[in-house]
Amino acid sequence: MKRIIQSLILSSCLSLTLGCSALGKSDSFTFVPDFPPDFKYELTATYKPAKGQTCTVPGGKGTQLGFNKVYMEYEATSEIPLYRTVSGCPLAFSHMKIKITGIFGPVLSDRSSDYAAIDVRSEQLGRYKGTFNAAGVGEFSGECQWFFRTVGPERYLIKILYCKNTDAQGNVTRIRPLTTYTLDQLPGKTVKLKISLNHEEEPYKGDTWVKVPDGWKRCMGKGFEDQHAFCYGNHKDFSTFRMVDERICTIYPGCTENKEENP
Template structure:
C-alpha cells in the first residue's frame, strides 16, 4: 500500500469514529428504550405461581382489546414459576405496552394464581388469587419509590370434610404492606417491582364456631353426631370428634394429632 493509500484509509477510519462519536454524544443508538419492568417474586418453600399480565386500550384510543385467536391472547401475557421444595425467586420481564392485534394497549394489572402444597397427595393443594394494579400517572410521583415492594402473607385455614372427617386446608393470601401512593405505569420503565410472599406459622379454622382451642391444640366440635358435616359447637365445649390428617393418621388435636402425654 502506498503512502497516499495508507493516508486515505486512515482518514476514512477517523471519519467513521467521528460519526460514531457524534451518534453517541447526540443520544442516537440502535438500542431501543426499555418498555418493560422487572417483577421479582419471592416464594416460600412448597409454592408455585402463575402470573397474568392484563392489558387495556391506551387512554384516548377508540379500539378494543383484540379477540383471542387460538392460543394467542393479545390482551394477556402469561408467566409461570414451578413448585419447589425450597424458597425461590421468580424474575419476570413484564411489557408495559403491547400492539398485538393493531390496538395500542397498556398494562392494567398483574394477577397471581398462588398454589401451595400441604401434603404429599396430589390433591393436598391450596390456591388463592391476588395481584397488583397499575394506573396512568400519579398526582404526586414522589410518593412511589423504587424498588417498590409489596408484602403478601398467606395462611392455611383448616377444616374437615367427608364422613371420615379428613383435614383439608384452604390457602388465603392478603396484602400486608403496599407502597405508598399509586404505582404509576409511566414511571415503571426499566424499574423493579418486588412481591414478597410469606407463609404465616399460625393456622386458623376455616369456619367459625367449629373448633375450640386448648393449650395442646384445636379440637373439632362434635355437632349433632360423628357424621354431622358442619358440626357447629353451639356452646358445647366438652364433646369433640376425632379426625384424620392428610397422611391418614387418626387424631384428636390439631396440629399435634394427639394430646400431650398420650
C-alpha cells in the first residue's frame, strides 16, 4: 500500500508546480490511531482543486483515496498524500473521514462504527484548532461508548457504537471527534487520534431495560415477537436474551448463565 501511495505522490509532484520537493515525508502526513483493543479504522481522504487552480474533475471521480478498506490489507498507520493530479487537475488534501469500528463478537456483523474527521481550513476552527509538539506530533481525542439492544424473535443482544469529541480537559462534547489544520501545517507531520472507551454501557432505546444491581433486565413487552417491547411501567415481567456466543441470559452485562438452549 505504501508503495502505491508513494507512486501517487510522485505522479502528483511531477505534474504540479506547487513546490513539491523530492518524494518523501514533506509530501504527506502520517495518521496514527491510538484505539482500545478490538477497535479498527478505515479512512477516506478527499481532495479538491489546489489553491489558485480553476480546473475541475469530471464527475468528481478520483477525488478520494481509501485506506484500510475491506478489500485492502490492514495497516496500523497510514501515510496520507497531500497532493494529487486527477484528469490533469492539481488537487490538494481537503478532508479526511475516519471510520472507527468496534468489534464485539466473532462474525462480521458483530461490529459497529462511528466517525471522526480531520479538516483543512484556510483558518483553523476555534476550539478544534490542531497544534503540533516539537516532535511534529499533533493529537486529538474522543470517547466512544457502547449502547446495547436486542433484535429478532430470539432477542440477540447487539451493540451500537457512538463516539464524541473530548476537549483538552477530557470533557465529552456534543460533536464527533474533530480537528482542523491549515494545509501548510501538515507536511511531514503525524496526526494521532486517541480514543478512550467509556466502560459504562447503556440501553440504546429508553424504557426497554430496567436497571438492577448486576446490570440491566430486558422488559418482556407483549412477548418475544414484540421487537420494541417497551416496559410501560411493568418492571416485573422480563425476557431472556441471547449473547453472541449463544448464551441465554437474564441480566446484561452481569450474565453468568452457561451456554444452553432456550427452554
